[in-house]
Amino acid sequence: MTSSAVFPRQPLSGRRLTERFQTVRNQTVRLCAPLQVEDFVVSSMPDVSPTKWHLAHTSWFFETFVLAEHLPDYVSPNPRYAFLFNSYYVQAGERHCRAQRGLVTRPSVNEVFAYRAHVDEAVLRLCDRIADDPSHPAWSLIELGIHHEQQHQELLLTDIKHVFWTNPLRPSYHARPLGDRKPAALKWQRFDAGVREIGHEGSTFAFDNEGPRHRVFTEAFQMATRLVTNGEYLEFINDGGYRRPELWLSNGWATVRDGNWSAPLYWERESESDDWQEFTLGGTSDLEPSSPVCHVSYYEADAFARWAGYRLPTEAEWETAAATLPIAGNFVEGGVFHPAVDDGRGQWYGDTWQWTQSAYVAYPGYKPVAGAIGEYNGKWMSDQWVLRGASCATPQSHARLTYRNFFPSEARWQFTGIRLASDS
């Protein structure tokens, strides 16, 4: 079986593959514009990769899975880069240990950009040969690389936010976000019990873990029409949310105590007024009560839902509820990267990723592709939850109804928030 069967071709947006490749690669570079050389180097915690590494790894991805096989005369600028910039593909050879990514000062940022240019030139040369023919075996791999690059665009922003937060000087990536607005009223949409189909099918692009499309039964349920806000979450805090073990999963309560958690990540109290502030990519600002709460873990999302008398949705419920709506939302790719207020369309995409109570496991009939590329999604199917939707840091063209993002229970450096559900 070739990988093209699993990562199907997609003439997305009607644009040619060459154009899509260039657009997305350029966007990655644009995201680095506000950074100084020093900012590219460090990793502020085990989950965070250096910006420099993101830039190189996404290039290595094209080099390894596209160029090595389909451009016979391709020569890497440095054969050691394969060791340094392979993330986790054990079938693609030995690799640097993740814990030391932030300790490697060379290649320099300039050398990494040169590496990107080298890879770009080669991929474009290959694109010429392919002539936008989706039946060419390299076509779908290039498309996969483009979507892979988009994932790292979001990670780049997520990670640099944490790097800046780790610095007592609290530098900012960008200009300050705009002020707060009124949130929409929280309403509930009811869905009857029944058999549904979920998952991806067809010729447009999706990751392999989004399929096969299959049937599920959902008992009747209700789904909130917008996300939980900072203001609502503050009520939970003020009601002793972080001090009441009965509201928490057992592992969640252990995490709260061990980590001294008393609020979402990036919240801190202004030392004099005791008012809550939020660190954003635009620096520290007053907490906006109407914005969706962000940077909460599964444990916090679950505890909040229990406190509020609701629960988190399953991914089948989420997809069922979101299925009738177009993909639109507060994507702010060139903007402030600050969870935005409800625009009345339900906040399904473009504000925060939404925790579901569905564990990340294979759909019935799922088979990863053979070889290293099959490690992309399949080997992560334990000890994580599915998140649905898309965040303000997600590239808009990357958002999809069937997208299955996944993180473990305690992760909260991603742009993750809360949508409530309930039994009907």
Next chain:
Amino acid sequence: MTSSAVFPRQPLSGRRLTERFQTVRNQTVRLCAPLQVEDFVVSSMPDVSPTKWHLAHTSWFFETFVLAEHLPDYVSPNPRYAFLFNSYYVQAGERHCRAQRGLVTRPSVNEVFAYRAHVDEAVLRLCDRIADDPSHPAWSLIELGIHHEQQHQELLLTDIKHVFWTNPLRPSYHARPLGDRKPAALKWQRFDAGVREIGHEGSTFAFDNEGPRHRVFTEAFQMATRLVTNGEYLEFINDGGYRRPELWLSNGWATVRDGNWSAPLYWERESESDDWQEFTLGGTSDLEPSSPVCHVSYYEADAFARWAGYRLPTEAEWETAAATLPIAGNFVEGGVFHPAVDDGRGQWYGDTWQWTQSAYVAYPGYKPVAGAIGEYNGKWMSDQWVLRGASCATPQSHARLTYRNFFPSEARWQFTGIRLASDS
């Protein structure tokens, strides 16, 4: 809502509550007969509790949830026992840290048995007052305590096995097991796609997490008619199973490396012949190829299934397949506690617990009872998998079709094994 609604009454086996209480409590004491005083004290790893603690904790359970509320003149022999023997019920007061359970030499074993006798006398006095009336509010709590006691009977055996294993002298709990027999041929039973009902309903006893009964859709699947054997698992090992990362979940592979795993827990090679041996409650003996493989983690079960070209079942598939069969199997409560061979009835119960690929989360409509007793099952609903069936160490009267056992991915000191499934 009272707890009786959630833990419904059950006139199990037609026996009176008093008789059931005495039978089960006596059985716990009988399980301790082979032990010396020193064996009751230690905890050989964080998951393991001392025998002494199991004996006291199960008594504390009756004291706290039954006697304190329903026998007004009850006085504990030592008010500090509530601190020492509360396991994890945060709403039942402060408690000793789990990590130090194995460091507490007093109360002595004799004092703990006296504590049990004290509690037994009081519960029997209360049983007299209740007169086996299931509508009495204490009735269902005593019944819950009986089932709780049975869970700890299994844990007591699981834990003492690990304690003995930790000792270089390899003491044995019991006489040696019988020899090996031929396994049944592995066959496959096919199930059509469709909506099923799973979960517990009715007046017999079940834990709250087994309900509510609800509908699920399963695509067509096939289920193996017996468990994977030691011999089959040995083929996996001999084929490099523990050295091939491509067969493993990413977290599983990390666990294999960090723990230097090369076989199931309790397997070791005889130093001279290099033959595999297995440590059992009857001491070390040659590995029996026909016995079900036991003491494997989820990671190992998953890797084996991938290697074999199959997968693990979901809990809905398991319950669907097992639903037509009576509960019978190799329960060896008074016996050798060694996973037994196939008796031709499918090995659903009484050999090993069977990992499913279903995460342990709430069924639709699940609500834990209010108060400390609600912590029994509900707060564990993250980061664990459901296991189905029952093991050779499970009391036979404790096994149930709808039973949901749960452990995290890396746990393998329980009697856990593998049943294979596949897409149809």
Next chain:
Amino acid sequence: MTSSAVFPRQPLSGRRLTERFQTVRNQTVRLCAPLQVEDFVVSSMPDVSPTKWHLAHTSWFFETFVLAEHLPDYVSPNPRYAFLFNSYYVQAGERHCRAQRGLVTRPSVNEVFAYRAHVDEAVLRLCDRIADDPSHPAWSLIELGIHHEQQHQELLLTDIKHVFWTNPLRPSYHARPLGDRKPAALKWQRFDAGVREIGHEGSTFAFDNEGPRHRVFTEAFQMATRLVTNGEYLEFINDGGYRRPELWLSNGWATVRDGNWSAPLYWERESESDDWQEFTLGGTSDLEPSSPVCHVSYYEADAFARWAGYRLPTEAEWETAAATLPIAGNFVEGGVFHPAVDDGRGQWYGDTWQWTQSAYVAYPGYKPVAGAIGEYNGKWMSDQWVLRGASCATPQSHARLTYRNFFPSEARWQFTGIRLASDS
């Protein structure tokens, strides 16, 4: 070179070797009289060994270093005991890891006592052959074993105190200590600068690390005539001693913060009155202001001395000052094991060990014996301080002017206290 050259013979107390052996071995057994079987098994922290292990290890010492070589027909009751009960002698073969000493329930306490009896019988048989002839090569090894046994008598008490402390029920080993008395006034004795001789020489017993006797130069100094009391140490606490980093060595301050230290080990505040109490082998009692402060680390001793305007003595100063006095003090071997008050003779021995600011390194000319027995003292000569004197838990016949005890900076579960010194 034979070990007898390094551990010279000693007709101590004029008693025959046989009698000394029996007396000391019996004393170890007597120390166990207050314990229940459960108490013998556990290790409450890495430094602590189970009582059962002390009983077996001291027997293993005779078996390995005396019987194996000098009693040709000796047969061990279990050849695996050599693995279980070798402490740290790498040249004496493989051994059990220290961290798991407290997890081994078998051999049982009764079996360990039988092991002792087996070894005792053999050693006495050998003693008969030797006929108390110090020139027999086994003579000095038996003597060494006797002193080794005495060291473990102190450790047994030190360790069981910590085991009981770890238990929230706070059991006691013994009857309560007597009440407090007035301390002597703190006076200072002045010593001129000059060359002195320190260290052991001659035919009486000493450990190899106490020699060779050699010359040192000490500048003029003053030495306190008694130990620091609980009352004086309380002033340090009340003056913010544990909250003022400028009083501490850098590593000491890190230890205070990491360990949340606010008082010596075994001190705790009575919850209602907020009065300080001290846990002793006789249980918890009110802190006695006149008793020597005990269970302080080097870091605490050093910080107290700095706060008080003094310093700790060097071992040369200590030995110079103590040299003119006979060995006498508050040894309470059969008693309450509670640091006692000043008897006017300077408290050099029998209250607490006294930290010096001398690192534990070799004396000029020191050579350990060849073979495993040479590991006794020599390989510990780094990262530790010398302590001088003897504690209330030291056997009186074990105390010596030249004795060099040694522990690392943070250790405080031993009976360790403070004697002050100053530049003149």
Next chain:
Amino acid sequence: MTSSAVFPRQPLSGRRLTERFQTVRNQTVRLCAPLQVEDFVVSSMPDVSPTKWHLAHTSWFFETFVLAEHLPDYVSPNPRYAFLFNSYYVQAGERHCRAQRGLVTRPSVNEVFAYRAHVDEAVLRLCDRIADDPSHPAWSLIELGIHHEQQHQELLLTDIKHVFWTNPLRPSYHARPLGDRKPAALKWQRFDAGVREIGHEGSTFAFDNEGPRHRVFTEAFQMATRLVTNGEYLEFINDGGYRRPELWLSNGWATVRDGNWSAPLYWERESESDDWQEFTLGGTSDLEPSSPVCHVSYYEADAFARWAGYRLPTEAEWETAAATLPIAGNFVEGGVFHPAVDDGRGQWYGDTWQWTQSAYVAYPGYKPVAGAIGEYNGKWMSDQWVLRGASCATPQSHARLTYRNFFPSEARWQFTGIRLASDS
């Protein structure tokens, strides 16, 4: 007491203070010339500080201890720098945690150089006011800052070597070192027993821990006339040095096993030929047998000495032996930073620091100055050994007969080597 009493004035080299300040500050900047911006940011292990931090911290030192008190109109460019660049002076205010030094990307390298320039300008202004008058209270503090800067010059090189080593690409700081030369024959110089004086006295600069000058007695000893070479150390390795526990201190052996040590730091075997290579600031090159062995811990120095039949010297012995010789040696400040061969003058300075078996404690009569500056040396007087001499990375004008460097037993990222001694 003012600090000038403890850190006495010194008209070193006959140069004016202003000139000395400028020379030393410029030398620090020159050391950074081979680095790229990325190299300034990271910390490759807990002992290592980023280059950027060294540059800023040495400036903070002048700001805090000189300018804040003696230049009333001085204004810091950023008041948060005091938090970021205070190393360990608790009395100088709150400070950033050491473990996160390598995670702080701002201020940028350019901003740090601007900070240096800002401080330089202010110190030079102050120097003008002082007019090189050693009786001015700021004079000796500026001198102290100059010597502090020189210490960080060595650390900067030590640390960047480790940063480069951590990078699988093995970048080099500098051009390759020259080839190997013949070592001098190892000879022994004998010293009689007697009372000597050691320590600093007089008006030239020394750190406070080098005094007071005082008397010590040394028994007769012999001292090697040169350092141990790579070739000699290789014999130790080839003789099983890293596999024979009997050669090691107990803590040393544990360190060898836990760290998988099999050679000095920076040694590695060429994968094909199996020849030993050494990573240097000039990159990886063949091991030079005649160069002094470098980057060994105390444990390795001690084990080597035991294997060779000798021991390490005490600091009194070292100072006695070195006292008659001028300070000269293989200082290679502008050069290759590679331990050099014997020049026939004894290699006392300028090759490697030399471990002594003297613990780092106070000399008799030592008193640190009051206030934060007293933390410079005094609070480190536990758990470390004294090293004597100077290394190839030490500024030549920084080397002194009485210099007391200090590191813990396992440290080996410094340029540390071995000089042997023996009892006479």
